[in-house]
Amino acid sequence: MAISPLAPASFPALPVIQGVRFAAVEAGVKYKNRVDVMLAVLDPGSSVAGVFTRSATRSAPVLDCQAKIAGDSDAGAAILVNSGNSNAFTGRAGETSVAAICTAVAQATGLPEDRIFTSSTGVIGQPLPHDRIIAKLAEATGALSPDSLPDAARAIMTTDTFAKGATRTVSVDGKDVQIAGIAKGSGMIAPDMATMLVYVFTDAKISRAALQKLVSEANARTFNNITVDSDTSTSDTLLMGATGASGVDVEGNADFATAVHDVFRELAHLVVKDGEGATKFVTVNVTGAASGDDARTHALAIANSPLVKTAIAGEDPNWGRIVMAIGKSGAAADRDALTIRFGDVLVAENGWVSPDYAEEQGAAVMKQPEISIDVDIGLGQGAATVWTCDLTHGYISINADYRS
Amino acid sequence: MAISPLAPASFPALPVIQGVRFAAVEAGVKYKNRVDVMLAVLDPGSSVAGVFTRSATRSAPVLDCQAKIAGDSDAGAAILVNSGNSNAFTGRAGETSVAAICTAVAQATGLPEDRIFTSSTGVIGQPLPHDRIIAKLAEATGALSPDSLPDAARAIMTTDTFAKGATRTVSVDGKDVQIAGIAKGSGMIAPDMATMLVYVFTDAKISRAALQKLVSEANARTFNNITVDSDTSTSDTLLMGATGASGVDVEGNADFATAVHDVFRELAHLVVKDGEGATKFVTVNVTGAASGDDARTHALAIANSPLVKTAIAGEDPNWGRIVMAIGKSGAAADRDALTIRFGDVLVAENGWVSPDYAEEQGAAVMKQPEISIDVDIGLGQGAATVWTCDLTHGYISINADYRS
Numbered sequence: 001m002a003i004s005p006l007a008p009a010s011f012p013a014l015p016v017i018q019g020v021r022f023a024a025v026e027a028g029v030k031y032k033n034r035v036d037v038m039l040a041v042l043d044p045g046s047s048v049a050g051v052f053t054r055s056a057t058r059s060a061p062v063l064d065c066q067a068k069i070a071g072d073s074d075a076g077a078a079i080l081v082n083s084g085n086s087n088a089f090t091g092r093a094g095e096t097s098v099a100a101i102c103t104a105v106a107q108a109t110g111l112p113e114d115r116i117f118t119s120s121t122g123v124i125g126q127p128l129p130h131d132r133i134i135a136k137l138a139e140a141t142g143a144l145s146p147d148s149l150p151d152a153a154r155a156i157m158t159t160d161t162f163a164k165g166a167t168r169t170v171s172v173d174g175k176d177v178q179i180a181g182i183a184k185g186s187g188m189i190a191p192d193m194a195t196m197l198v199y200v201f202t203d204a205k206i207s208r209a210a211l212q213k214l215v216s217e218a219n220a221r222t223f224n225n226i227t228v229d230s231d232t233s234t235s236d237t238l239l240m241g242a243t244g245a246s247g248v249d250v251e252g253n254a255d256f257a258t259a260v261h262d263v264f265r266e267l268a269h270l271v272v273k274d275g276e277g278a279t280k281f282v283t284v285n286v287t288g289a290a291s292g293d294d295a296r297t298h299a300l301a302i303a304n305s306p307l308v309k310t311a312i313a314g315e316d317p318n319w320g321r322i323v324m325a326i327g328k329s330g331a332a333a334d335r336d337a338l339t340i341r342f343g344d345v346l347v348a349e350n351g352w353v354s355p356d357y358a359e360e361q362g363a364a365v366m367k368q369p370e371i372s373i374d375v376d377i378g379l380g381q382g383a384a385t386v387w388t389c390d391l392t393h394g395y396i397s398i399n400a401d402y403r404s
Numbered sequence: 405m406a407i408s409p410l411a412p413a414s415f416p417a418l419p420v421i422q423g424v425r426f427a428a429v430e431a432g433v434k435y436k437n438r439v440d441v442m443l444a445v446l447d448p449g450s451s452v453a454g455v456f457t458r459s460a461t462r463s464a465p466v467l468d469c470q471a472k473i474a475g476d477s478d479a480g481a482a483i484l485v486n487s488g489n490s491n492a493f494t495g496r497a498g499e500t501s502v503a504a505i506c507t508a509v510a511q512a513t514g515l516p517e518d519r520i521f522t523s524s525t526g527v528i529g530q531p532l533p534h535d536r537i538i539a540k541l542a543e544a545t546g547a548l549s550p551d552s553l554p555d556a557a558r559a560i561m562t563t564d565t566f567a568k569g570a571t572r573t574v575s576v577d578g579k580d581v582q583i584a585g586i587a588k589g590s591g592m593i594a595p596d597m598a599t600m601l602v603y604v605f606t607d608a609k610i611s612r613a614a615l616q617k618l619v620s621e622a623n624a625r626t627f628n629n630i631t632v633d634s635d636t637s638t639s640d641t642l643l644m645g646a647t648g649a650s651g652v653d654v655e656g657n658a659d660f661a662t663a664v665h666d667v668f669r670e671l672a673h674l675v676v677k678d679g680e681g682a683t684k685f686v687t688v689n690v691t692g693a694a695s696g697d698d699a700r701t702h703a704l705a706i707a708n709s710p711l712v713k714t715a716i717a718g719e720d721p722n723w724g725r726i727v728m729a730i731g732k733s734g735a736a737a738d739r740d741a742l743t744i745r746f747g748d749v750l751v752a753e754n755g756w757v758s759p760d761y762a763e764e765q766g767a768a769v770m771k772q773p774e775i776s777i778d779v780d781i782g783l784g785q786g787a788a789t790v791w792t793c794d795l796t797h798g799y800i801s802i803n804a805d806y807r808s
Contacts (some may be wrong), residue, residue: 055731057739307803313800323461323638324459326460353495396717
């Protein structure tokens with residue numbers, strides 16, 4: 001598959017995160033001749049926090065992670081992820097597979113089973129051939145290296161066209177703390193959260209409770225505000241591990257919180273930029289709504305509208321479809337109070353197209369690969385930002401064929 | 405544009421409805437060399453009822469209809485509809501256009517202005533050239549004929565690939581009552597209601613209040629349960645006129661109510677069958693939900709899911725995406741209680757694929773032009789049916805280019 005036109009020029013240089021090692025192996029779960037299993041092992045003393053899909057039909061690995069995530073243990077932890085099969089809607093067999101993998105990873109790493117977290121992504125409803133994964137655990141543990149996070153980023157890909165990584169270094173009390181993360185998309189992306197797996201690591205020292213709070217807050221402002229196709233996966237998982245190896249306590253540090261938020265946002269944007277068939281990256285800013293919830297409702301209605309998304313694909317500055325989406329969202333709106341901008345171009349106000357607007361101006365904005373749509377509802381102070389992509393022939397081609 | 409593969413073989417033979425006459429003329433609002441304005445004139449004594457979009461940014465004609473519809477008058481009524489321009493989000497100019505048209509139609513027909521109902525469908529946000537319509541009113545009134553309902557069906561089309569009509573005859577107290585209706589789609593179709601204009605006429609005798617109740621009830625079970633792309637129009641309008649010319653009082657008559665419901669459902673199905681790019685007509689039946697609302701929420705989540713709709717386009721019996729859609733809908737569900745059927749084929753139960761299911765069975769169902777997806781949630785007695793179509797390259801092609 002062709003690499004997304006919105007892909008960054010290269011995968012970023014990720015720093016070594018002291019206290020965590022990675023391996024990626026070829027287990028042949030579904031794909032051939034590519035790595036499809038990642039293993040991350042965090043040293044004793046690490047904190048692990050996470051957020052998960054709210055789907056009512058969530059997968060066996062998600063349910064297992066949720067049962068374990070609140071456990072506060074100093075024993076260390078391992079994260080094992082396979083691509084090619086989501087182990088979702090696989091009945092009792094799904095739970096059996098998770099248990100078998102956790103037992104085997106615990107044996108291979110010397111960690112307790114309740115510190116083994118797993119994710120699976122890919123086809124729904126087919127039994128996970130967990131024996132293939134277990135057969136490769138000795139190879140994986142033997143290959144563990146602090147340098148292998150980029151390999152892990154490749155192992156978790158499904159229909160992704162590029163591997164996704166992001167990093168920040170933040171100085172706390174004169175000492176550097178490293179944050180590095182990886183993610184995969186790229187369809188079935190919608191709040192809350194997305195067909196998305198995200199793993200972020202830091203050598204900062206932070207309690208599990210504080211890390212969980214930070215992860216939940218940053219997630220709410222990043223991954224929960226992206227949408228590719230309004231479809232929510234049964235498997236969405238975000239795990240963040242803090243090893244403490246830097247010795248730098250970041251609890252309550254605002255710079256660290258900002259850096260985590262930045263890494264999350266950058267990964268979230270990369271997921272959108274690899275949205276199935278995406279050719280445009282779209283930022284929808286809604287201000288002036290009656291409430292923050294109303295602003296998000298309007299922003300999601302615009303971002304999920306097939307008619308808005310196809311207009312963007314066609315580089316058509318079709319602001320009438322923006323008006324339509326606001327009207328259908330269910331949140332409060334007043335036709336005559338709306339202000340709509342494409343980029344810096346004022347398009348519509350006072351219930352009609354702006355007298356100064358010329359179609360060429362909107363068309364010029366639409367030709368850019370990255371587009372912002374700013375809507376002021378004109379009723380209050382509520383604001384929200386949602387990121388999305390366009391809806392193209394590429395999306396249809398991928399999803400009318402791929403069994404995901 | 406090629407005619408939808410789901411189109412019926414021919415436009416039905418519509419009966420004459422005594423007491424109402426029709427005309428269709430070429431006003432050149434946007435389209436050239438085709439009829440684009442319809443006029444219907446109902447005799448004195450007629451009742452008129454209607455339902456309208458719930459969009460917060462609804463169009464000027466819709467607002468005007470809503471202000472007039474409850475008026476109970478024996479003066480007769482006229483309905484004027486143009487295609488090519490929706491007169492939506494056109495500021496104060498939109499109201500001026502509606503007023504100008506209503507004044508002119510009132511003069512041309514001798515009816516009071518508060519009995520003139522108008523609809524406009526097409527491009528949003530461009531001023532309606534109402535002078536072009538008014539200039540053709542003399543021609544339209546001169547051409548009024550009881551036989552011209554099929555011409556009216558053509559005049560209201562936008563991206564529709566075929567004209568839509570339906571009819572029923574019902575015997576009440578040994579006398580025949582006629583019902584005939586027309587509709588246009590075909591994108592921006594979603595509850596509540598759709599980019600849809602629907603006009604239904606009958607020679608039955610019925611009070612306005614009883615007709616309104618019947619229209620609202622039948623609409624809730626038909627047009628409000630179809631979705632093409634989840635996008636709701638600013639212009640949706642359904643008007644029904646009862647002339648009473650048959651002399652047959654149908655108030656409270658169950659056969660008449662059933663016949664109206666049947667006409668509505670047939671027209672609603674035709675709208676879906678002409679959904680932009682549609683190649684499959686899909687009936688989603690949800691039973692066993694915790695409530696009726698939950699059933700409808702699940703059914704709409706399935707029917708609006710881009711991943712479900714693209715799988716159907718690809719003739720892929722991808723029941724995993726059905727599970728995903730149920731999971732994300734927000735309504736109550738239990739993975740292990742679900743039962744999923746494609747047509748008569750039992751696909752999944754007890755939280756997994758059925759042991760008797762073979763992929764070829766599901767694939768055979770998916771090859772049909774009309775497909776049913778039956779889901780039993782397994783929690784209660786709530787049931788709902790929603791009709792939709794697939795999501796294809798055709799939809800993208802139409803909407804990435806067409807300025808609607």
